[in-house]
Amino acid sequence: MTGLVVVAHGTRRLLGNAVASIIAKQAGRRLRMESRAAYVELCEPLFADVVAATRQPTLVVPLLLSTGYHVRVDLPAAVAAAAAPVTLGAPLGPDPMLASAQVSRLVAAGASPGRPVVLVAAGSNDPAARADIEAAGTLLADAWGGPVRVATVSGSGAPALDQVVRPGDAVSPYLLAPGFFSEAVRTRSAAAGADVVADVIGPHPDVVELVVRRASTLLASTTGHRSHAG
Known part of the structure; x- marks a missing residue:
C-alpha cells in the first residue's frame, strides 16, 4: 500500500503547522491512501525522520511554494537515505x-x-x-x-x-x-x-485538489515505471 506525505516548512506556531495536517488528511481521504504531514524544521515529525522510518512505498508532495535550498538539498537528501521507495514531487508553486x-x-x-x-x-x-x-x-x-x-x-x-x-x-x-x-x-x-x-492561502479546496493531482501524477509515474521494469 502506497502512502502520502505532505511536507511543509514548519513553524513554531501550532495553527501554522495545522494547515499541513488538514491538507494531508483531506488529500489522503480523496486518494484513499494513508497520509500524514511532516516538516522540514521547527516542528515534529521532521520529514527526515518520517522517511527514514517508512517501510512502504511513499509519495511526497512538498507544500513549498517555490524552489529553494530545502527543495534542492534537504528533501532529496532525506529521500536518498530512506529504506523504502520514496518518490519526491516538485514544489507546490507556482501554479x-x-x-x-x-x-x-x-x-x-x-x-x-x-x-x-x-x-x-x-x-x-x-x-x-x-x-x-x-x-x-x-x-x-x-x-x-x-x-x-x-x-x-x-x-x-x-x-x-x-x-x-x-x-x-x-x-x-x-x-x-x-x-x-x-x-x-x-x-x-x-x-x-x-x-x-487577504488571509494566507491555507488549506483551501484548490490547494487540496492540487496536492491530489500531484500525488496522482507521482503514483502514475511509479506504477508505470514498475510495469515497464516488469
Missing part, C-alpha cells in the same frame, strides 16, 4: 490553482476584482526562487484580471513590501500558513496604507 486560491482569499477579505494587488512572498536569496515568485505574480494577475506587483518580506531580488505597497492596494500573502511571515505581511502592509490584506 494556477494557488493563484485561484489567492483570488478566493482576496474576495473574502473584501477586495474588489481588478483593483491593484501586491503579492507578498517570504523571499529568498535563491535566483530560482525569485523567478518562481515572479511567475506566481503573473499567474495571480491572470486569475485576478488586474495589475499585480510582487514584493517580499525578506531576501534579495524582489523589492521589500514597504517599497511596493501603496495606499489603497490590496495585499495577497503568497504564504501557505500563518506564522511569523504572515504577521509581518499584515503589520507592514497596514503601515504602508494597504486597504485590504
Whole structure:
C-alpha cells in the first residue's frame, strides 16, 4: 500500500503547522491512501525522520511554494537515505490553482476584482526562487484580471513590501500558513496604507485538489515505471 506525505516548512506556531495536517488528511481521504504531514524544521515529525522510518512505498508532495535550498538539498537528501521507495514531487508553486486560491482569499477579505494587488512572498536569496515568485505574480494577475506587483518580506531580488505597497492596494500573502511571515505581511502592509490584506492561502479546496493531482501524477509515474521494469 502506497502512502502520502505532505511536507511543509514548519513553524513554531501550532495553527501554522495545522494547515499541513488538514491538507494531508483531506488529500489522503480523496486518494484513499494513508497520509500524514511532516516538516522540514521547527516542528515534529521532521520529514527526515518520517522517511527514514517508512517501510512502504511513499509519495511526497512538498507544500513549498517555490524552489529553494530545502527543495534542492534537504528533501532529496532525506529521500536518498530512506529504506523504502520514496518518490519526491516538485514544489507546490507556482501554479494556477494557488493563484485561484489567492483570488478566493482576496474576495473574502473584501477586495474588489481588478483593483491593484501586491503579492507578498517570504523571499529568498535563491535566483530560482525569485523567478518562481515572479511567475506566481503573473499567474495571480491572470486569475485576478488586474495589475499585480510582487514584493517580499525578506531576501534579495524582489523589492521589500514597504517599497511596493501603496495606499489603497490590496495585499495577497503568497504564504501557505500563518506564522511569523504572515504577521509581518499584515503589520507592514497596514503601515504602508494597504486597504485590504487577504488571509494566507491555507488549506483551501484548490490547494487540496492540487496536492491530489500531484500525488496522482507521482503514483502514475511509479506504477508505470514498475510495469515497464516488469
